[in-house]
Amino acid sequence: MSSATTHPPLVPFPPDSTSPRPVPSLEKLYEMTSVPDERVVIPSVDWAFYEQLVDSIPEGANIHVDYDGKDLEIMSLSQLHDGIKKRLGRFVELTAEELEIPCTGLGQATWKRPEVTRGLEADECYYFAPEKLVVAAEAMMRMSMDGAAYPNPDLAIEVDLSPSKIDRPGIYAALRVAEVWRFDGEHQLIIIEQLGDDGSHQPVKGSTFLPVRAEEVARWVLKEDFRDGSLWGRRLRAWVRAELAPRIPR
Numbered sequence: 001m002s003s004a005t006t007h008p009p010l011v012p013f014p015p016d017s018t019s020p021r022p023v024p025s026l027e028k029l030y031e032m033t034s035v036p037d038e039r040v041v042i043p044s045v046d047w048a049f050y051e052q053l054v055d056s057i058p059e060g061a062n063i064h065v066d067y068d069g070k071d072l073e074i075m076s077l078s079q080l081h082d083g084i085k086k087r088l089g090r091f092v093e094l095t096a097e098e099l100e101i102p103c104t105g106l107g108q109a110t111w112k113r114p115e116v117t118r119g120l121e122a123d124e125c126y127y128f129a130p131e132k133l134v135v136a137a138e139a140m141m142r143m144s145m146d147g148a149a150y151p152n153p154d155l156a157i158e159v160d161l162s163p164s165k166i167d168r169p170g171i172y173a174a175l176r177v178a179e180v181w182r183f184d185g186e187h188q189l190i191i192i193e194q195l196g197d198d199g200s201h202q203p204v205k206g207s208t209f210l211p212v213r214a215e216e217v218a219r220w221v222l223k224e225d226f227r228d229g230s231l232w233g234r235r236l237r238a239w240v241r242a243e244l245a246p247r248i249p250r
Helices: 026-032 047-056 079-098 130-141 168-174 214-223 229-247
Strands: 040-042 064-067 072-075 110-113 118-121 124-127 155-160 179-184 189-195 201-204
Touching: 047 064, 047 072, 047 110, 047 118, 064 168, 079 124, 079 155, 079 179, 079 214, 079 229, 118 168, 124 130, 168 189, 168 201, 189 214, 214 229
Parallel strands: 155 179
Antiparallel strands: 040 072, 064 072, 064 118, 110 118, 124 155, 179 189, 189 201
8 A cells, every 4th residue: 555645636627616525425535545644735725625525524534634624634644643642631630630620531532623723633632620510520511512612622632743734733722722742753752832912832840730740741741660550550659649730729
């Protein structure tokens, strides 16, 4: 099977064409994303194309789609990608639980937001704001399948084994996601970014939702022995009680 990088990007129809641009079949999408974590861009598409493509991909297909209002990026996820995002997610969840900080996760949810013509699929995402926790809980109790019933997340996790080829930061900014924890695969770093008054995300030393610094997250996710996930979790909980709990004002 050929590499995803050997496929030329799809190009828009000529301006005088009245035919809608065809959405690639699932078979074609699998072919385009045959190399995990290699990003393929479909340039210059509209919202209808993005929405139709996302809706055509079945659950469990392992095809990740993001749209920055102009260009669309697709890729499949590797086992390494999933392993890192799982550890990052467990770090957030176990830390919040141990510190009794209210938190709800929505996993790898797809956020389609036509009001800002942006859409993306976070690796993991969470609510911390009390009002969002209430709204999300009510939507879940109604068993709502409508994405519009759920507010945009407060914190998102991004695993970038390869750099994005579209304006992914601009998508998070348009969705007003307050904080992004990002694994930079090129430099083997965990970076915590927060949304500033200027509407862009900038690196910061630590999280506003959990009393933890970026280098501490990196230690537990990238350096601590995680061969036994259960033991890793128990050691993390003990560290949170000893090191992070005293940082919370009582």
